[in-house]
Amino acid sequence: MPAFLQPSSLSEAWSALKENEDVRFLAGGTDLIVLMRQGAVKCGAVMDVKKIPELSVFGFKDGALEIGGAVTCAQILEAHETEGPYGILKQAAVTLANSLLRNRATLAGNLCNASPGGDMIPASLVLGASVVAASPRGEREIPLKDFFLGVKKHVLARDEIVLRVVFPKIQGGGVYLKKRRIRGHDLAQVGVAGFYDGGLRFALGAVGPTPVLVDFGRIPEAELLERKAEIVETVAAEAKPITDIRASKEYRLAMTRLFAGRILDALSSCSRPLAVEEAAQ
Amino acid sequence: MNRQRIRLKVNGQAYDTLCSENATLLTLLREDLGLTGTKEGCGAGECGACTVILNGRPVNSCMVLALECQDSEVRTIEGETVNGGLSDLQKAFIEHNALQCGFCTPGMIMSARALLDKNPSPTREDICEALEGNLCRCTGYEPIIAAVLSAAGGEVNE
Numbered sequence: 001m002p003a004f005l006q007p008s009s010l011s012e013a014w015s016a017l018k019e020n021e022d023v024r025f026l027a028g029g030t031d032l033i034v035l036m037r038q039g040a041v042k043c044g045a046v047m048d049v050k051k052i053p054e055l056s057v058f059g060f061k062d063g064a065l066e067i068g069g070a071v072t073c074a075q076i077l078e079a080h081e082t083e084g085p086y087g088i089l090k091q092a093a094v095t096l097a098n099s100l101l102r103n104r105a106t107l108a109g110n111l112c113n114a115s116p117g118g119d120m121i122p123a124s125l126v127l128g129a130s131v132v133a134a135s136p137r138g139e140r141e142i143p144l145k146d147f148f149l150g151v152k153k154h155v156l157a158r159d160e161i162v163l164r165v166v167f168p169k170i171q172g173g174g175v176y177l178k179k180r181r182i183r184g185h186d187l188a189q190v191g192v193a194g195f196y197d198g199g200l201r202f203a204l205g206a207v208g209p210t211p212v213l214v215d216f217g218r219i220p221e222a223e224l225l226e227r228k229a230e231i232v233e234t235v236a237a238e239a240k241p242i243t244d245i246r247a248s249k250e251y252r253l254a255m256t257r258l259f260a261g262r263i264l265d266a267l268s269s270c271s272r273p274l275a276v277e278e279a280a281q
Numbered sequence: 282m283n284r285q286r287i288r289l290k291v292n293g294q295a296y297d298t299l300c301s302e303n304a305t306l307l308t309l310l311r312e313d314l315g316l317t318g319t320k321e322g323c324g325a326g327e328c329g330a331c332t333v334i335l336n337g338r339p340v341n342s343c344m345v346l347a348l349e350c351q352d353s354e355v356r357t358i359e360g361e362t363v364n365g366g367l368s369d370l371q372k373a374f375i376e377h378n379a380l381q382c383g384f385c386t387p388g389m390i391m392s393a394r395a396l397l398d399k400n401p402s403p404t405r406e407d408i409c410e411a412l413e414g415n416l417c418r419c420t421g422y423e424p425i426i427a428a429v430l431s432a433a434g435g436e437v438n439e
């Protein structure tokens with residue numbers, strides 16, 4: 001029977017970590033509580049981190065957008081901060097589960113769950129996000145592209161708490177497209193994010209053990225469409241999908257190509273951004 | 282088993298009780314407070330039968346630990362009762378045949394209530410989005426959408 005801990009400061013959290021063994025952090029609980037109830041996760045204590053003030057930040061600091069560990073997908077959808085270039089976070093958040101889940105599910109929880117199909121991951125990767133984590137030993141900032149080690153595995157130690165996710169100052173725009181079987185409660189069969197700000201980046205979800213970032217460096221806008229076939233193939237070459245209950249690997253690969261092409265079309269014409277649901281048909 | 286003290290308000294009434302550290306909000310409501318209107322379907326965030334309004338937002342109570350709700354305000358289907366009678370939403374559900382077995386109904390109504398609190402004149406699309414997480418195996422959803430639309434329009438009266 002795990003103990004329940006709810007520190008209201010980081011120093012309280014560090015002393016609770018000393019007094020308890022095998023502690024798991026709890027944000028929205030939409031991954032953790034399901035796993036605990038299924039018996040798939042057993043732990044000595046659950047620490048609700050949402051009352052730690054550092055985790056509630058949501059705003060700009062020195063031009064960079066900071067989203068605290070306790071900020072939910074619903075808050076991301078409601079906020080002005082996540083408009084403009086950061087709007088891709090909204091595009092991703094609206095595809096995550098359903099409106100009930102989004103009232104609990106956090107961005108940080110999605111990253112820390114480290115599922116290959118986590119919807120917030122590709123969008124965060126193309127924005128150049130990094131994760132700020134604290135432990136009794138101090139704080140460190142980890143670029144998100146170096147964060148994932150494998151399916152459900154990341155670089156954080158068991159006593160490191162994600163305080164916030166930081167998105168550098170950025171211009172330009174991005175698109176996230178997700179393919180799933182049904183609306184409401186299905187993980188991605190494929191998730192593709194693309195971003196153009198003079199440089200072109202793609203990130204892929206659900207087509208490998210970890211999400212992947214494909215960075216093309218700077219490409220003049222006029223070349224985006226000229227080089228479409230080559231760019232789409234380069235993106236697809238980074239996809240290493242498997243067949244599982246959600247889709248076959250062939251289907252995943254085909255959808256990765258299709259989405260990469262559609263995203264490129266949307267990014268190169270300053271036309272209206274592609275609606276997520278429309279492309280997901 | 283370790284039990285901790287929990288204080289919260291449910292449908293405006295203050296409770297001060299003990300609950301086990303791994304109890305969910307759903308088990309607290311049903312087993313400790315005797316409020317069995319809220320249902321457990323899947324117990325895993327898939328169906329929405331357990332929907333309650335927690336501090337103004339509809340959530341799956343099967344995925345919230347009871348102790349996370351310290352000093353919180355919770356609203357459940359029992360709180361829909363107005364002076365012993367049915368609420369506008371409840372009446373609209375009956376009027377539009379928006380329930381058959383009724384198992385999804387408490388959750389549906391709480392999701393719809395949270396929507397109407399925030400947005401008194403929702404569009405059909407707003408309603409579909411708000412009810413996205415609530416599954417119904419009986420009605421085919423159309424009567425439910427009609428019921429919420431009519432409650433919003435104030436068409437269904439005594």
Ligand SMILES: Cc1cc2nc3c(=O)[nH]c(=O)nc-3n(C[C@H](O)[C@H](O)[C@H](O)COP(=O)(O)OP(=O)(O)OC[C@H]3O[C@@H](n4cnc5c(N)ncnc54)[C@H](O)[C@@H]3O)c2cc1C
Nearest residue numbers: 027028029030031032069097106109110112118119162326
């Ligand atoms: C029905 C259903 C549908 C779903 N659909 C989707 C979907 O469409 N797309 C999708 O991407 N996901 C989906 N999910 C998964 C889940 O909702 C998301 O991954 C969500 O973002 C997790 O966030 P959380 O705050 O609930 O995390 P929690 O469950 O609280 O935590 C998840 C993991 O991260 C760790 N953690 C949390 N916060 C911190 C922190 N601050 N520091 C260190 N570690 C931390 C926890 O210990 C745990 O291991 C779904 C889940 C359910 C139940």
Ligand code: FES
Nearest residue numbers: 322323324329343
């Ligand atoms: S019982 Fe909670 S979502 Fe199904």
Ligand code: FES
Nearest residue numbers: 381383417418419
């Ligand atoms: S009325 Fe039976 S599940 Fe909705």
